[in-house]
Amino acid sequence: MSALVTGDAVVLGLQSARLPSRALALVIDLVVVWTAYLLVSIGLAVATASLDEAAGTAVAIASFLLVLVGAPIAVETLSHGRSLGKLACGLRVVRDDGGPIRFRHALVRGAMGVVEILMSFGVIACIASLVSARGRRIGDVFAGTLVVRERMPAGRAMVVVPPPPPWLVGRFTELDLSGVPDDLWLAIRQYLTRMRQLDPAVSWSMAQRLAGDLAACTGAPAPERVPPAAYLAAVVNERQARDARKAFGAAAGVGGGSQGRVVPGVAVTGDVALGRVTPGAFGPGGAVPGGVALEVADPQVAPVRDGAPGAGTPPVTGFAPPA
Known part of the structure; x- marks a missing residue:
C-alpha cells in the first residue's frame, strides 16, 4: 500500500533518495566521524600511556564504540534523521509511514551500519541500495526506515499534511x-x-x-x-x-x-x-x-446539498476549513 495508485493512474509516494546522493552524504559523515575518532584516539593514547596493555585495549574498544557507533546514533536520534552529511545533501531518514525516527530506529541502523558500512567499507550497503526498489540498505529494512529527499528542486511545491x-x-x-x-x-x-x-x-x-x-x-x-x-x-x-x-x-x-x-x-x-x-x-x-464544503455554526450537524451522497438525511457532507 506504500505505492498507492489512484483512479487517475497517479502513484502517491515519497521521493526516496538514490544511491549517489546517499553515498555523498555517507562520505561526508565518515570524514567527520573518522576525523573525530582519530583526534580522540590520539588524546586517549597520550592520556593512557601509563596503563597496561589490557587497559589500553579496553579504552580503544570503548572509544571505537562511542565515536564511530554511538555518535552517529545520537546525532540521528536528536536531529530526527538528519546527520551532517544528510543535511548537506538535503536528505532525511524517516519511518516507513513518513514519520520521524526514534532512538530504536537509529540504534538498529547504527548497529547494522557497523557490518555493512564500516567492516565492508560500504560495499554491502551499496549492493543492498542498488537492488532495493526504494534504495534502502539492510539497516533501513530491519529498522523500518527510508531515506527521502527533504529538499525538492525549484518549481516543485512541497506537499504537506x-x-x-x-x-x-x-x-x-x-x-x-x-x-x-x-x-x-x-x-x-x-x-x-x-x-x-x-x-x-x-x-x-x-x-x-x-x-x-x-x-x-x-x-x-x-x-x-x-x-x-x-x-x-x-x-x-x-x-x-x-x-x-x-x-x-x-x-x-x-x-x-x-x-x-x-x-x-x-x-x-x-x-x-x-x-x-x-x-x-x-x-x-x-x-x-x-x-461540497460547508462552514456551519454548529459543526456537528450540517445540511446536505441536493445531489450529494446521503441527501435527505442530516449527516455532514463537508467540514469547515481551519480558521
Whole structure:
C-alpha cells in the first residue's frame, strides 16, 4: 500500500533518495566521524600511556564504540534523521509511514551500519541500495526506515499534511492506534497531501476505502456524520500529537489530543512544521463530491446539498476549513 495508485493512474509516494546522493552524504559523515575518532584516539593514547596493555585495549574498544557507533546514533536520534552529511545533501531518514525516527530506529541502523558500512567499507550497503526498489540498505529494512529527499528542486511545491478541522481535534484521544500498520499510515498521509489534485469522485472513493481500512485496524467504526477525509486527518493529527508527547513530554502537542493545541493553517508532518496550507484545504475540489464544503455554526450537524451522497438525511457532507 506504500505505492498507492489512484483512479487517475497517479502513484502517491515519497521521493526516496538514490544511491549517489546517499553515498555523498555517507562520505561526508565518515570524514567527520573518522576525523573525530582519530583526534580522540590520539588524546586517549597520550592520556593512557601509563596503563597496561589490557587497559589500553579496553579504552580503544570503548572509544571505537562511542565515536564511530554511538555518535552517529545520537546525532540521528536528536536531529530526527538528519546527520551532517544528510543535511548537506538535503536528505532525511524517516519511518516507513513518513514519520520521524526514534532512538530504536537509529540504534538498529547504527548497529547494522557497523557490518555493512564500516567492516565492508560500504560495499554491502551499496549492493543492498542498488537492488532495493526504494534504495534502502539492510539497516533501513530491519529498522523500518527510508531515506527521502527533504529538499525538492525549484518549481516543485512541497506537499504537506493539512490539519484537521478544529471541531475534530481531541475527539479520538481514546482510539487504539497500535494495530495500524505503517504502510496504511503512509498511504493515508500520501492521500491527504494530494487529495486536492484528484478528481472529486476518485478522491471521495479513496477516502472511504482508507477510512474503512483504518477503522478495521483500530477496531472502532468511523463516525457516521464525519466525512472520511476529515476522519483521516483527525486520526493522523492524533497520532502526531502522541508522538510529540512521547518525544518532547506531556506539554507538547501537534494540534491534537487532550493536551494539544490547534495551530491554524499550519501543516505538520511528524513532529516538524513544514509550512502553511491555504485555509480551506479540505474545501471545494477536495474529498467531497461536487465540491461540497460547508462552514456551519454548529459543526456537528450540517445540511446536505441536493445531489450529494446521503441527501435527505442530516449527516455532514463537508467540514469547515481551519480558521
